[in-house]
Amino acid sequence: MTTDFLALQAQFADFIRDPAHAPVPKGCDPERMQLYHQLFFNNIDGILENTFERSRAHIADDQWQELVRTFFSTVPQHSPYLVDVPARFLEFLQEQTTVALPEPVLELAAFEATLHECRMAEDITLPEATESLPDDVFDAAWQPHPQGVLFESVYPVNQADFSLDAVPAEPTLLWIQRDDAGVVQIYYLSAASARWLVLLDAHSGATPGASLAQLARELNVAPENLTGFARAQLTDWIADGVLIPASGSKENASSA
Amino acid sequence: MNTQSDRVSVGIGLRRGSLMREIEATQPELDFLEVAPENWMRLGGAVKRQFEALLSRYPLYLHGLSLSVGGPAPLDRDFVHALKKFINQYQPVIYSEHLSFCSDNAHLYDLMPIPFTRAAVRHVVERIHAVQDVLGQRLTLENVSYYTAPDAEMNELDFLTEILQQADCDLLLDVNNVYVNSVNHHYDPKAFLDTLPVERVRYLHVAGHLQLASDLIVDTHGAAVADPVWDLLAHTYGRFGAVPTLLERDFDIPPLADLMLEIKKIRSVADDALGLAPRNDREPVMVANA
Numbered sequence: 001m002t003t004d005f006l007a008l009q010a011q012f013a014d015f016i017r018d019p020a021h022a023p024v025p026k027g028c029d030p031e032r033m034q035l036y037h038q039l040f041f042n043n044i045d046g047i048l049e050n051t052f053e054r055s056r057a058h059i060a061d062d063q064w065q066e067l068v069r070t071f072f073s074t075v076p077q078h079s080p081y082l083v084d085v086p087a088r089f090l091e092f093l094q095e096q097t098t099v100a101l102p103e104p105v106l107e108l109a110a111f112e113a114t115l116h117e118c119r120m121a122e123d124i125t126l127p128e129a130t131e132s133l134p135d136d137v138f139d140a141a142w143q144p145h146p147q148g149v150l151f152e153s154v155y156p157v158n159q160a161d162f163s164l165d166a167v168p169a170e171p172t173l174l175w176i177q178r179d180d181a182g183v184v185q186i187y188y189l190s191a192a193s194a195r196w197l198v199l200l201d202a203h204s205g206a207t208p209g210a211s212l213a214q215l216a217r218e219l220n221v222a223p224e225n226l227t228g229f230a231r232a233q234l235t236d237w238i239a240d241g242v243l244i245p246a247s248g249s250k251e252n253a254s255s256a
Numbered sequence: 257m258n259t260q261s262d263r264v265s266v267g268i269g270l271r272r273g274s275l276m277r278e279i280e281a282t283q284p285e286l287d288f289l290e291v292a293p294e295n296w297m298r299l300g301g302a303v304k305r306q307f308e309a310l311l312s313r314y315p316l317y318l319h320g321l322s323l324s325v326g327g328p329a330p331l332d333r334d335f336v337h338a339l340k341k342f343i344n345q346y347q348p349v350i351y352s353e354h355l356s357f358c359s360d361n362a363h364l365y366d367l368m369p370i371p372f373t374r375a376a377v378r379h380v381v382e383r384i385h386a387v388q389d390v391l392g393q394r395l396t397l398e399n400v401s402y403y404t405a406p407d408a409e410m411n412e413l414d415f416l417t418e419i420l421q422q423a424d425c426d427l428l429l430d431v432n433n434v435y436v437n438s439v440n441h442h443y444d445p446k447a448f449l450d451t452l453p454v455e456r457v458r459y460l461h462v463a464g465h466l467q468l469a470s471d472l473i474v475d476t477h478g479a480a481v482a483d484p485v486w487d488l489l490a491h492t493y494g495r496f497g498a499v500p501t502l503l504e505r506d507f508d509i510p511p512l513a514d515l516m517l518e519i520k521k522i523r524s525v526a527d528d529a530l531g532l533a534p535r536n537d538r539e540p541v542m543v544a545n546a
């Protein structure tokens with residue numbers, strides 16, 4: 001009598017995931033089931049090797065194989081979109097304890113996953129500015145582009161030849177965003193610039209004066225001492241699309 | 257008498273990267289482009305604009321990957337509704353999928369053969385009806401390649417034809433898969449083709465494969481179409497007529513010029529099989545609007 005087809009399907013998928021521990025499905029050829037396993041595994045390994053190309057280079061072959069096999073056999077993928085797998089793999093890398101990965105490799109993997117996410121991001125509807133923009137950038141309200149990512153790492157992960165052994169004195173702060181041509185751009189930020197971006201986001205809807213005043217308080221400097229830095233930074237960010245006109249600016253513009 | 261309109265429509269799969277750039281730059285004489293909706297549904301930015309620009313030139317065919325129409329878990333209705341939205345937005349000529357399962361309680365992102373049992377037929381038919389109800393259109397399902405299959409009550413051909421009939425859906429006939437399966441499972445591919453219901457064959461695929469042993473071929477889509485498949489394709493046109501045909505190439509993708517030589521060969525094989533006069537290479541190929 002034929003086994004229940006649902007049980008056969010479960011056996012088939014179980015074997016593909018973990019042929020070392022799952023029985024060969026009833027009626028199937030063992031060697032050809034191994035072929036299935038290898039084809040499916042290679043498919044997942046391929047997208048991970050491509051996405052994490054640089055961090056992969058810092059992981060020994062046997063350790064990489066163990067990581068991907070463990071991920072493939074134990075982490076259920078609930079998204080119908082293959083491009084979502086790298087994000088799940090990054091979570092797995094950060095949580096797993098089977099293979100001890102150096103911290104800079106984990107941070108590099110997070111950086112590569114962020115690049116992947118930015119490259120693949122869906123379009124979103126940007127908020128519409130409610131008034132025409134004034135001549136002075138300080139007279140309009142701005143917000144960080146919602147698809148940009150503020151990325152912080154102890155290591156200069158965006159540099160191809162960064163050393164895994166040396167911990168730099170300063171962290172690396174980056175703004176990562178896909179541009180209009182589809183290229184993922186990476187902008188360096190100083191600690192003050194990064195903090196101001198966070199404050200601009202928190203004060204979204206207000207002109208930049210409010211967030212700049214808070215930044216000045218945090219830095220313990222007079223706001224007017226930051227004006228030159230702020231004007232240059234705003235101009236660059238607006239030109240690069242890092243900042244976009246905030247929605248609701250008309251109602252909130254007086255807070256500057 | 258056969259006329260120009262009897263000629264076969266031929267397309268290739270659109271993939272991001274160098275192939276897409278070559279298609280954009282050269283606007284080759286293709287009758288349609290096929291994409292996997294899962295790879296394009298959440299598009300954004302420049303590539304989305306480029307995709308939409310190509311659709312003003314080429315009709316679109318969709319060939320899905322993740323529906324898992326034979327899967328044991330409940331249908332992913334959110335995904336089916338997302339598909340519907342994408343279909344409504346881009347109005348493809350055909351939306352096709354695979355007669356297989358690619359997930360149990362989680363996705364495996366590749367195709368597994370559904371056990372050839374009567375209970376599985378009923379299960380798949382019910383799911384096809386559910387998908388067709390949401391999409392508001394008939395599904396076109398592909399006969400998939402497989403390397404080994406679990407315990408069965410029926411053969412592949414009976415399983416396939418039962419589902420087509422009971423679900424009242426159409427067939428994407430993958431000619432390479434017929435050949436691959438005929439070698440892997442020892443049957444006559446032409447007899448297989450000759451038994452399929454003509455009226456349900458709506459779309460064809462041809463592709464290259466990798467022969468690992470005299471009785472084992474892997475359906476790689478990573479090589480040029482093999483000679484026995486060209487022969488089988490001619491037989492297919494003889495039986496089913498000028499069915500739209502896709503050249504599948506997913507790995508080791510050569511320059512577009514090489515793919516266009518295979519496209520030209522598909523047209524030539526079809527014209528020969530259909531008794532049409534050879535084409536004048538300088539004759540412009542009309543491209544219908546999507």
